[in-house]
Amino acid sequence: MIIDSATIWEACRDLLMAWGLGYSAAQVIILLLAFLVVAVFAIILVLALVLLERRLIGWIQLRPGPNRVGGRTGWLQTVADALKLLYKEDIVPLNADRPTYFAAPYAVFMPVLLMLVVLPFGVAIINGSYRYFVVSDLNIAVLYILAMGSVELIGVIMAGWGSGNKYALIGAMRAVAQLISYEVPLVLALVSVVLFAGSMSLVDIVHRQSSTWAIFPLFPAFVIFFITGVAETNRCPFDLLEAESEVVAGFHTEYSGMRFALFFLAEYLAVWVMAALIVVFFFGGWKGPMFLGEGGLWFTSFFWFMAKSFFFVWCFIWFRGTFPRIRVDQLMVFSWKVLLPLAVVQVMIVGWGITYRNPWFSANVIPRVTVVEAHSGMVGGFDYMTTPETLRHLTTPELVAFGWSVLGAIVVIVLLGAMLYRTILGFRPSREFQREIELKNMRLEDAKGSE
């Protein structure tokens, strides 16, 4: 019996079952495999991300960044750092609450890793049907993401309490205050997305953005989600709970070695997950110009997903290079007095748009092509590869959105190119200085020549 399947892992499971394995055994093997692949992917991603951040921050701050370990690009720097952390002594403070202290890094790291389970990385067409690169296409994925985001904060509080350090405790208390204030607008921003898409599954949400990316009708929600997303990942300018100039290192002041590395991993993984969520909710997930056609769909969709998410990672890094830190009470005031009313108004507008079938909001609720039609390939290829034929039939909002998405694609490609160029080739902070040295050398050579 072949069960109707939608994810790539389920396709693999079907393959195993065709070889004669039982359903349960195949399911367990495939889920373990899937999670392993995602976890390894996450670790490699974080290593790349830390390097990327350090190089880009170096670019912003007129310095080269890591450029020793692994040649000029410094590509082995994070690996070397990880190895160093592995060898470090694991110090436990005498007055630490030991069980809490030991459990905290895992309580912070695991939820972030678990968030990856529902992220749709892309899509491929296998045997005429869509297979999504997602471990599990949960139908309550939005709720799941929110829950995991909150569980992570319990780990932070555990670390703050368990360390037996006042700075750590202050950092953790700030985390609580921050959680209460930013979680509400975050949820409301997602409510408008869910209303717009009519589903809580991330795959569905991406699919409903076939003709219009959700950012166009939901721009305020995007702004709210972006700001609260920065707060959720504790990045500058909301890095209150690990503000090094105030509370030393916040909740992980007392951690060293690999336990600290887990916090570090969790932070950077959360940055990427948040960027990926922004892409999924507002920027059409893996959708983009599918220039390779159906055969290369697995590659193009993955490429666009990663390109867009790294664009937002770049924004996060850019923030860190630009902004000072906001104060804890100002964050709460901003959250309650500005973001929350804005989010409520946004939800009302979306509700109005859906009820009255405004083309900006209902274009995606009632898909032009039903899923069955798309699957069976009746309409010639798939709906988001915009052909000149379909362009003629688009409504005005869809046409505007299409224009913006083409522009966006160009911007993403240019910025990504610049980012990779700077990361790989590096940045010479003082060209003037370099030129001076060159001139001096030339003069020295001239002097030698004249002798």
Add this chain to the structure above:
Amino acid sequence: MAHRYTQPDLMELRSDDLETQELTLNVGPQHPSTHGVLRLVAVTDGEIIKSLEPHIGFLHRGMEKNSEGREYRQLIPLWDRNDYLASMHMDYMTTSAVEALMDLEVPRRAEYIRVIMLELQRIASHLFWFASFALDSGAVTPLFYALKEREKIIDLFEMASGARLLYNYIRPGGVRADITPAFMEKLSKFIREFPRYLDECEQLYTGNAIFINRARDVGVLTREAAINLGVSGPVLRGSGVAWDLRKDEPYSIYPEFKFDIPVGERGDVLDRYEVRFYEMRMATEIVRQAMEGLPEGDYVAKVPPSPKTKAGEVYVRQEAARGELGCYLVSDGGRKPWRFHVRPASYLNLGALDTMCRGYLFADLIIILGSIDIVLGDVDK
């Protein structure tokens, strides 16, 4: 103080069933943003500071006593190390005290060179303050931009004196070495470009809403409190007192230059910030005027290698980067001082920290401390 956080009555109303405890927080001496080995013992209610006590002396080197065993020319490199971010001012302090007891006629060219160096040093010191202040407020990037500009000034100092941090340049009778045409060329280039750089910095950092929110109405020091606590320099002027020794008690050739004294209105962190930025612009202006009027002639008067002073006592003071830098010198007529006492500006400014911090949040403490601009070497002597 309407904007200060006051203890809500709620706590008192519910005190029978709700027990709260004040937190004594030990900030430093090993803390990332105490600007050195400063220890602050803060009593906080949650994050609100109830009282604050600075503990100093971790860097005490006994320099005043040490000075009594040294000849005057040896004092200059010793006191260089006191405020290592404004060495020129320390040089000038020692020099002017000795000169006051020697009745020396300093050549005009030397005075002009001194003014150029002192004002450049003021810019360099304020730039370093901007770097660390931005770092305290959580922004890392301004550090690199400010230090890049400071590097240009240090290059100039290196051309003039051969040293990059502790210059030992200003000495009784004049300066150690004359400035060269190459130096003047580089200096004029710097003076041309620097105001544009300041505009750039203000665009990046001053206009930022997050920064304005954090700095405005925070760490208020009233005019009266500022005078009572004996603070000086940008902290005093930020509180609205137009007191600048360059104008009010002129020394060297400062009366010959036209410049303004910036004064704050609210006495908060933002005012001190603005005052320092305006001072950098004014210092650029003074350097430009000094460059234009730089006379030819000797750069140093004839002074014996180890000068003797006449017996007596003198108190000289000058407007250094951090405030009023005074020096009390008692001499018995020999080659060494009998008593050498220094009034460091950082030390007295730090005394106002408790007054500034009460009632504000712990996050404000760091930015207020940053706005005072202390150098621990200067505080502890």
